[in-house]
Amino acid sequence: xxxxxxxxPFQKRVQLAKGLWLLSLSATVAGALTFxxxxxxxxxxxxxxxxMDNSNIHVVPNTLMIVGLASLGINYFxxxxxxxxxxxxxxxxxxxxxxxxxxxSSFFTVLMLLAVIMSFAMTGSLxxxxxxxxxxxxxxxxxxxxxxxxxxxxxxxxxxxxxxxxGNNDFRDWFEVQWISNRYLDFNSKEVKDRIKSNVDGRYLxxxxxxxxxxxxxxxxxxxxxxxxxxxxxxxxxxxxxxNIYLRGCREALVNYYMGLMNTxxxxxxxxxxLQGSVLxxxxxxxxxxxxxxxQENTEIETEGYLLEKGVKETVMEFVDPLMKFLLFxxxxxxxxxxxx
Amino acid sequence: MAVGKLTFTKAERExxxxxxxxxxxxxxLTGAILISLGVFLKVEIQKWQEVMSDQxxxxxxxxxxxxxxxxxxxxxLGGKICLDCADTNKFLRWKLVxxxxxICTFFFTSCVLAGALMCYSIRSQLEESIxxxxxxxxxxxxxxxxxxxxxxxxxxxxxxxxxxxxGNTGYRDWFHVQWISNRYLDMTSSIVxxxxxxxxEGRYLxxxxxxxxxxxxxxxxxxxxxxxxxxxxxxxxxxxxxxNLWRRGCRQALMDHYTxxxxxxxxxxxxxxxxxxxxxxxxxxLQTAMENVIRLxxxxxxxxxWILENSLAETARSNFNIIKNLGKCYxxxxxxxxxxxxxxxxxxxxxxxxxxPVTS
Numbered sequence: 236x237x238x239x240x241x242x243x244p245f246q247k248r249v250q251l252a253k254g255l256w257l258l259s260l261s262a263t264v265a266g267a268l269t270f271x272x273x274x275x276x277x278x279x280x281x282x283x284x285x286x287m288d289n290s291n292i293h294v295v296p297n298t299l300m301i302v303g304l305a306s307l308g309i310n311y312f313x314x315x316x317x318x319x320x321x322x323x324x325x326x327x328x329x330x331x332x333x334x335x336x337x338x339x340s341s342f343f344t345v346l347m348l349l350a351v352i353m354s355f356a357m358t359g360s361l362x363x364x365x366x367x368x369x370x371x372x373x374x375x376x377x378x379x380x381x382x383x384x385x386x387x388x389x390x391x392x393x394x395x396x397x398x399x400x401x402g403n404n405d406f407r408d409w410f411e412v413q414w415i416s417n418r419y420l421d422f423n424s425k426e427v428k429d430r431i432k433s434n435v436d437g438r439y440l441x442x443x444x445x446x447x448x449x450x451x452x453x454x455x456x457x458x459x460x461x462x463x464x465x466x467x468x469x470x471x472x473x474x475x476x477x478x479n480i481y482l483r484g485c486r487e488a489l490v491n492y493y494m495g496l497m498n499t500x501x502x503x504x505x506x507x508x509x510l511q512g513s514v515l516x517x518x519x520x521x522x523x524x525x526x527x528x529x530x531q532e533n534t535e536i537e538t539e540g541y542l543l544e545k546g547v548k549e550t551v552m553e554f555v556d557p558l559m560k561f562l563l564f565x566x567x568x569x570x571x572x573x574x575x576x
Numbered sequence: 577m578a579v580g581k582l583t584f585t586k587a588e589r590e591x592x593x594x595x596x597x598x599x600x601x602x603x604x605l606t607g608a609i610l611i612s613l614g615v616f617l618k619v620e621i622q623k624w625q626e627v628m629s630d631q632x633x634x635x636x637x638x639x640x641x642x643x644x645x646x647x648x649x650x651x652x653l654g655g656k657i658c659l660d661c662a663d664t665n666k667f668l669r670w671k672l673v674x675x676x677x678x679i680c681t682f683f684f685t686s687c688v689l690a691g692a693l694m695c696y697s698i699r700s701q702l703e704e705s706i707x708x709x710x711x712x713x714x715x716x717x718x719x720x721x722x723x724x725x726x727x728x729x730x731x732x733x734x735x736x737x738x739x740x741x742x743g744n745t746g747y748r749d750w751f752h753v754q755w756i757s758n759r760y761l762d763m764t765s766s767i768v769x770x771x772x773x774x775x776x777e778g779r780y781l782x783x784x785x786x787x788x789x790x791x792x793x794x795x796x797x798x799x800x801x802x803x804x805x806x807x808x809x810x811x812x813x814x815x816x817x818x819x820n821l822w823r824r825g826c827r828q829a830l831m832d833h834y835t836x837x838x839x840x841x842x843x844x845x846x847x848x849x850x851x852x853x854x855x856x857x858x859x860x861x862l863q864t865a866m867e868n869v870i871r872l873x874x875x876x877x878x879x880x881x882w883i884l885e886n887s888l889a890e891t892a893r894s895n896f897n898i899i900k901n902l903g904k905c906y907x908x909x910x911x912x913x914x915x916x917x918x919x920x921x922x923x924x925x926x927x928x929x930x931x932x933p934v935t936s
Contacts, residue, residue, distance in 0.1 A: 379795035392792040396737060419796045421810035446798040449787040451733035454720035455760045457787040469762035 238543040243524040245535040251524075252317045255517045259313040262514045265507040266310060269347070270303025272500045279496060283489065285390045288367035291360050295497065298350040299504065305343040306511055312336060313518050320521050323534045333522055338554055340515050347508045354497040361493060365486045369403040376445070377416035392447040398492065400485035401448035406462075408484075413438040414445060444480055453478040516542065578882040584865045586876050592865075593662035596858045600655035603855055606848045607647030610688075613841050614640030620837060624830065626731045627713050630705035636698055636838075639691045640845070646684050647852070653677065654859060664875040667866045674863045681856050688849040695842035699835060706830050710744045717786070718757035733788040741829035742789035742822040747803070749825075754779040755786060785821060794819040857883065 243251070277296035284290070316333075319325040372391050378384040395401055402408035420427050420439055431437050442463045449457035458479050461467040524540035543550050584592065618637035625631070657677065660666035713732050719725040736742055743749035761768050761780055772778050783804045790798035799820050802808040806817075865881035872879060884891050 385795075388795070389792050396792075415797050416795075419809075419811055424810075446787040446790040446800070447792070451730045451737070451788065454726070454729070454757075456756050459787070469760055469765075 237541045237545075238547065240539055240541045241520065242537060243520070243540050244537040248521070248524055248538075249321060251517060251521050252320050255317040255514065255521060256314055258510070258514050258517060259310045259317065262313070262507075262510050263307055263310040265510050266303050266306030268303075269306065269504055269507050270300055272503060273297070273299030273303055276496065276500055279493070283394070285387070286365060286368040286372050286394060286485075286489070287361075288364045288371070289360075292357055292364065292493075295350060295354045295357060298346060298353070299500070302343055302347045302350060305339075306347070306507075309336075309340045309343065309511070310514065313514055316518060317521060320525050323525075323528060326525050327529060330526075337515070337519065344508065344511050344515060347504060347511065351501045351504050351508065354501045358490070358494060362486065362490050365489050366403065369486055370408075373403060373408055373412050373414070376412070376414045379416065380418070392445065394485060394489075395445070395447040395481065398485060398488040399450070399481050400483045400488040401444060401481040402484055403486050404484040405482060406444050406448055406480055406484075409444045409448070410440060410442050413440060415439060415441070448480040450478055450481050455479070578880070579884040579887060580861075581880055581882045582861065583878055584861075584881050585878050589862070589865055589869070589879070590662045592858065592862050593658050596658040596661075596855065596862060597655050599851075599855045599858065600651045600658055603651035603852060604648050604655070606851060607644045607651060610644030610647055610691075610845065610848060611641055612644075613844060614638070614644055617837065617841060620834070624731075624735065626728060627709045627735060627826075627830070628702075628705045629708035629712060630701065633698060633702055633705060636691075636694050639687070639694060640841075643684070643687050643691050646687070647848075650677075650681055650684055651855070654681070654855070658859065658862065661862050661866055664866065664869060668870070671867070671870075674867075678856070678860055678863060681852075681859065685849065685852045685856055688845060688852055692842050692845035692849055695838040695845065698838070699831075702834060703827070703831055706827050707744065710826055714744065714749060714753050714755065717753070717755045720757065721759065733786065735826060735830075736786070736788035736822065739826060739829040739833065740791070740822050741824045741826040742785060743825055744827050745825040746823065747785050747789055747821050750785045750789070751781060751783050751804075754781060756780060756782075789821045791819055791822050796820070 273296045276299065277293065280287070280290075280293060280296065312332075316329055319329065372387050372394075375381070375384040375387045376391055377388070379388050417439070422428065427439065430441075431439055434440055441460065443460035444462065446457070446459060449459065458468055458471065458476075462480075463473050465472055519542055520540040522540075523542075524538045527538035527540075528534055528536065545553070614637045617640065618634065621628075621633060621637065654677070657670050657674070660670060713728050716722070716725040716728045717732055718729070720729050758780070763769065768780065771782070772780055775781055782801070784801040785803065787798070787800060790800065794816075796816060799809055799812065799816075803817075803821070806812045809816075860883055861881040863881075864883075864885075865879050868879035868881070869875060869877065886894070
């Protein structure tokens with residue numbers, strides 16, 4: 236059962252070869268673009284690595300970079316093959332090369348599609364990683380004297396100012412954490428002692444936020460401390476005050492930023508995938524139509540080209556069988572070895 | 577005595593024309609670079625225009641943009657001319673245009689040099705403008721309800737955050753302005769009333785700074801109020817004070833930023849000027865060589881090319897005379913057909929007595 240049979244007169248073969256050469260050139264550029272997009276995404280993720288708990292999300296840019304490099308190789312060979320295709324003398328030397336070539340190319344093309352799907356599907360993993368990372372960042376904000384954590388304050392401050400956000404879910408996260416270090420608290424003061432005693436864990440909690448939560452667009456000077464106490468500040472109502480500090484949480488801000496980035500990259504890589512797929516399909520048609528010409532005296536006859544000689548399932552089995560045999564063989568060798576021992 | 581005289585064979589003339597054609601196209605590209613540098617500088621200045629008092633600084637990027645446009649046009653024309661110059665017949669088409677073209681290119685090249693020098697000379701004007709602009713912005717920081725000034729607070733906060741600076745010369749500038757609006761001061765409170773009364777002009781001054789002055793490098797939470805009072809804060813030692821706020825003044829920060837940009841732009845424009853000068857010299861040689869070939873009559877012969885036909889002094893004198901004579905266009909001196917009364921004609925011609933012989 237042949238898949239997608241098409242007739243190819245000589246002129247059509249020539250046009251196919253020329254068109255394929257142009258396509259493979261643009262696909263090479265697209266492959267380089269994919270690689271650079273992967274690098275950009277990886278750099279952006281590494282920039283905020285301190286507020287991410289795990290690096291699972293890095294599989295997306297890593298895959299993009301691998302696929303980009305692979306497509307450079309694939310398209311280089313595609314252009315070489317189509318240049319030789321019209322020369323009936325040169326074409327046969329590619330005969331043995333083409334079967335593994337198509338297998339590897341299809342694998343990497345499918346991998347490209349997987350990368351796009353992953354970039355949309357890994358939102359949940361990214362969000363969880365940010366949730367844990369930000370929670371730790373806020374907890375260790377005060378530990379500027381502890382090695383390994385001394386830059387958390389600086390990082391969180393930069394993050395909140397750059398992304399115009401405050402806290403993890405929102406600014407109330409700062410009320411639950413002691414973000415003022417004991418080094419700067421006067422333990423002789425009555426106010427400090429009262430506050431620490433009123434807390435179960437002996438922490439100094441305030442209804443205040445760091446300065447990096449302040450919104451520059453506010454018409455009044457920033458109110459950082461006693462945020463929930465309306466009487467502490469003149470003409471202030473904490474329920475209706477929207478411009479004083481950033482109301483958005485940093486997790487939401489970062490997730491939106493990275494999702495926007497990955498959506499743009501995903502769309503671009505999807506079009507690269509379609510381009511790469513068309514290169515492979517055209518090359519397959521060219522190969523099969525040229526193979527029918529081999530051995531004929533008149534090279535300008537009309538031939539048939541097809542995608543797959545047998546059906547899809549049979550072709551897949553054809554590729555998988557040697558792989559399975561190889562794995563089973565190694566298995567048998569191990570078993571035999573175990574028995575002998 | 578010609579200045580810079582060189583002899584050109586036919587092959588050399590053709591080679592020169594080809595090279596100049598290529599150089600002219602490269603000059604079109606450098607013209608585009610000039611335009612983009614001008615646009616970049618304009619955008620950078622307009623970003624922080626609200627903290628500058630003098631809008632006249634924009635003449636520098638505007639000059640660069642206009643010069644870049646002129647470069648593109650002139651060098652595009654130059655490319656066409658040089659392509660035709662290789663052949664004597666085609667050169668005759670351009671013969672009359674060549675001299676004005678060379679003069680125009682000379683003036684335009686000086687404009688490029690002027691543009692480059694402007695980038696370096698504008699420094700003091702810029703500093704003055706930033707100083708006055710920042711002073712006004714700090715004064716109007718609290719006026720977020722006054723139309724025309726409502727975004728100055730946001731601009732200054734963003735400036736201080738981005739450039740990591742505080743105040744005009746330093747953070748103490750904030751102690752001399754009232755940056756908290758009366759709308760947010762409780763006039764019934766005794767503290768507020770005392771403070772207002774203690775100031776001559778009735779302004780609410782305090783030793784505090786806005787939040788945007790806070791340094792992110794400080795190990796402790798930011799201290800914004802009562803900065804000069806060490807006893808108001810626990811463990812507020814010298815080191816805490818140093819790291820607490822940004823130490824640099826915003827005037828210095830902006831000057832550093834713009835000086836860096838303008839020095840790089842100035843250097844690039846100087847290099848472009850040198851390149852244009854090279855192209856101009858080449859075109860002048862080609863023009864004079866082609867004119868001499870036509871004068872000699874034989875298109876295949878060698879000809880001389882020069883920068884100036886006579887020495888610099890003589891050329892200057894002859895040009896000066898031309899300019900002087902331009903003003904005399906209504907006085908006709910040399911036409912021999914007109915009877916100009918001279919001093920000798922005023923002498924009376926003595927009338928000779930005519931004796932008429934009387935015959936009877």
